[in-house]
Amino acid sequence: MMKRAWSYIVFFSTLVLLVSAYSERVIKADEGYTAPEIEMIHNDSVNISLANLRGKYVLVNFWDSSNAISRIATGEYDRFLRRGNTNHPFALLSVNTDSDPNMFHEIIKKDSLEGSTQFHITDIKTKNMKSDYRLDHGFSSYLINPEGKIIAINPSVETLEKYLTGR
Numbered sequence: 001m002m003k004r005a006w007s008y009i010v011f012f013s014t015l016v017l018l019v020s021a022y023s024e025r026v027i028k029a030d031e032g033y034t035a036p037e038i039e040m041i042h043n044d045s046v047n048i049s050l051a052n053l054r055g056k057y058v059l060v061n062f063w064d065s066s067n068a069i070s071r072i073a074t075g076e077y078d079r080f081l082r083r084g085n086t087n088h089p090f091a092l093l094s095v096n097t098d099s100d101p102n103m104f105h106e107i108i109k110k111d112s113l114e115g116s117t118q119f120h121i122t123d124i125k126t127k128n129m130k131s132d133y134r135l136d137h138g139f140s141s142y143l144i145n146p147e148g149k150i151i152a153i154n155p156s157v158e159t160l161e162k163y164l165t166g167r
Contacts, residue, residue: 031151035050035149036128038050038060054146057143057164059093062139063096064098064139075111078094081117092117094119104118145163
């Protein structure tokens with residue numbers, strides 16, 4: 001009788017773990033999945049959202065001044081955008097997560113970043129962005145195709161060129 005009870009406990013525990021692991025994967029940003037929605041306000045008036053950018057390739061880049069790798073990637077993505085040699089419509093949305101907005105504005109100036117593509121976390125309207133994009137596990141960038149699916153995570157400039165120039 002005790003063996004049977006343990007068998008049920010193990011079976012249901014395994015089932016619960018599998019269901020929670022699957023449901024956790026579905027709601028988070030991952031290759032092949034539809035990108036979780038992000039809506040931003042730029043200059044206190046213009047709403048920018050992933051839904052409004054459908055039909056374009058979009059690179060959503062999360063960065064922080066204290067994370068050197070994400071800050072360097074932000075500069076590389078910015079330079080790629082400024083070169084403007086893509087065959088496809090392309091948008092860059094760089095989201096800074098610094099706690100101090102003044103630090104964010106200083107870095108934009110110091111690093112000569114294109115201001116229209118840079119957003120501070122206070123410009124974002126979304127409930128689950130931190131968990132959807134796994135921001136508590138470091139910073140990542142997501143290349144989203146015109147249909148809204150994530151096709152690359154942390155793409156290099158070479159990967160961007162491959163998708164956007166056809167080379």
